[in-house]
Amino acid sequence: MKYQSKKKALLLLADGTIFYGKAVGNKEGTAFGEVCFNTGMTGYQEIFTDPSYFGQLMVMANAHIGNYGVNDEEIESESVKISGLICKNFSYEYSRVAADDSLENFLNNNNLLAISDVDTRALVSYIRDNGSMNAVISTDVDNVEGLKAKLAEVPNMNGLELSSKVSTKEPYYFGDENATYKVAALDLGIKKNILRNLASRDVYVKVYPYDASFEEMQAWNPDGYFLSNGPGDPEPLSKAIQVAKEITDRKLPLFGICLGHQILALSQGISTYKMHNGHRGINHPVKNLLTGKGEITSQNHGFAINREETEANAAVEITHVHLNDNTVAGIRIKDKNCFSVQYHPEASPGPHDASYLFDQFLENIKQQKLETA
Structure with missing residues (x-):
């Protein structure tokens, strides 16, 4: 040996x-x-x-x-x-x-x-x-x-902003520039398989640094917006929270994953909290409340959004729940084209039960284009 x-x-x-x-x-x-x-x-x-x-x-x-x-x-x-x-x-x-x-x-x-x-x-x-x-x-x-x-000198994860450590420094493109649809993605710590999933659905992606403004992203004239996963506490990411608020205020198509899900919730006045030990694995059970179906999901997060505040928010609907501890696993903003999930539909590693969410995002984009044509 x-x-x-x-x-x-x-x-x-x-x-x-x-x-x-x-x-x-x-x-x-x-x-x-x-x-x-x-x-x-x-x-x-x-x-x-x-x-x-x-x-x-x-x-x-x-x-x-x-x-x-x-x-x-x-x-x-x-x-x-x-x-x-x-x-x-x-x-x-x-x-x-x-x-x-x-x-x-x-x-x-x-x-x-x-x-x-x-x-x-x-x-x-x-x-x-x-x-x-x-x-x-x-x-x-x-x-x-x-x-x-x-x-004893190492800072606690609670309150720690880490997206700046992993985000791209300059915007870059992913996919076929001749694709039918364009999505502006805010890189809070984005995984490559998210980009692969979007590109495989006839989407050309422009990835922006974590602190990009809505005006910078809007200037590219995208068909939809994406808030990525990432590390650390979501609350210090004030610029990303503002971007999410401006997108939702305009009712533009938006999809958030993991940290992006938390950012969307914060933009709606829902607080987040650090979990006891988080969810990290590839066999986490989630129930889709809209369809009644169960999903086995890939998860990686140490923070979650406040369930009581979410239920009390008239503008927000809980769409998915984690079946192990009843935490919020997905939300949508009512009367707006925005939704998010706390888990990873792109998996890698993990099951593909939730990959339909990328198709749902694309359908929202198509519907928006039809309505504005």
Whole structure:
């Protein structure tokens, strides 16, 4: 077995709890972030490159990570976005014909610290009970007090604006410029598979930085608008909230996903809150209240919108609910062409039960074009 004598490592939680493990590849270092867990059995490469996970130490609940290697096409952004990886069994060897490289090389190329041989079953159970919190992983196992001091300086995710860390700096285009429809997307931490889903539906997308104004986006004369997923607390994103308000005030077609869903809610006066440990996985059950049908969904969020305030808002209708905890999973703005969901219909990884939402967005665009023709 590779690296028979593995370097010792540890995970130190903000409350002082310590879990021990070994450094993957004998890599030395220290990494800080909010510790959270994902229950997906597959899709680790997409998870690691999802901008929504920026600044987080990722605990993978599946026992084996790296066993099918990595593929150059299975990325959701141009680099790894998690701040560190925690797993049980790390596979240095892989067995998949379509793999381009090992996960070890992929992480090394992105300079990411990973630790294995951690009792992730106990760790996930602990986070479930005590909530997500800041943590540090390190090979500096003899310096616990020093690590505690540095960890105390790491800002809490509550109130933290992170979209600026992952958003594009300049606008760019995605898809066929000769496509029938044009969508202006606000990049709060957008996943590539969202863009692929739009482009596959005859849509040409122009992606704007997180702090773009409505006037900048409107100048392109798009047929619809999109608010993307992304990391951090939605409340500090005042410019994005204003963009959502201006779009809804004009009754223009709008679709929001995850952080974009929270931004849409905030634009309607509905507050958000940090969840105990969030929803992260690819088997979350959601009920569509409009059709009565159930969906198995891919989710990744640590914040949610206030259900009581949503129900009390006469302008907003709850369209989807999470069946595990009854949190709001989707809304639409009544008498306006705007809707959003808290989960990921583009999946990657995950099931495709909710991909119809992209078709629904396109139908809204088509209807708007007919009405204004």
